[in-house]
Amino acid sequence: MRPSLRAATRIERQHGGFPAVLRALDECSVTVIADLIQECATAPTNVPALLLTPGLAWRVRPLVPAFEVLVLNLMGADLDAEEKGDGDHDADARTTFAEVHTKLFRLATGWLGWTPAETWAASPREIKQAYEGRVELLHAVFGGGEEKPNDRDRAATADERFASGIRAMGTTKVARPA
Numbered sequence: 001m002r003p004s005l006r007a008a009t010r011i012e013r014q015h016g017g018f019p020a021v022l023r024a025l026d027e028c029s030v031t032v033i034a035d036l037i038q039e040c041a042t043a044p045t046n047v048p049a050l051l052l053t054p055g056l057a058w059r060v061r062p063l064v065p066a067f068e069v070l071v072l073n074l075m076g077a078d079l080d081a082e083e084k085g086d087g088d089h090d091a092d093a094r095t096t097f098a099e100v101h102t103k104l105f106r107l108a109t110g111w112l113g114w115t116p117a118e119t120w121a122a123s124p125r126e127i128k129q130a131y132e133g134r135v136e137l138l139h140a141v142f143g144g145g146e147e148k149p150n151d152r153d154r155a156a157t158a159d160e161r162f163a164s165g166i167r168a169m170g171t172t173k174v175a176r177p178a
Contacts, residue, residue: 003073005127006120007039009101011074018075018097025064025071033060036067076100076124100124107131
């Protein structure tokens with residue numbers, strides 16, 4: 001299953017937002033699980049129709065944690081960063097996921113130059129990472145942005161920066177007789 005931007009947008013719209021999707025998963029909603037499979041499947045599947053067969057709902061309970069992770073990926077959550085405590089805590093709490101998805105679509109098609117089809121197929125996390133990579137490239141090529149001072153960057157002239165770099169490699173200056 002693939003947490004694409006298209007799937008994220010459709011699931012968010014179908015169920016009135018990701019908080020509602022997560023609540024429905026907690027309640028073991030077979031309908032939501034079927035919709036997640038339908039939207040995120042990479043190949044056509046009959047599983048959603050089978051899940052809606054009466055009497056099979058109890059069998060999906062063990063799958064709920066995996067679907068919760070899928071929903072977090074649809075939301076664009078960086079699960080690794082949150083485990084390390086590096087999550088983005090500056091996000092505006094009033095921003096809706098629909099607005100986030102629109103912004104991601106604009107970034108991918110505008111800044112990254114992806115086609116709409118490529119954008120819809122990419123996951124929210126892939127779009128964020130590609131955008132961050134593009135910004136890093138632009139900073140490397142053109143400079144700008146906020147500089148983070150360290151010992152090498154504090155040097156005032158190019159000669160001082162070069163000498164600082166040589167010293168950092170552990171080299172020593174050898175005086176040659178004239």
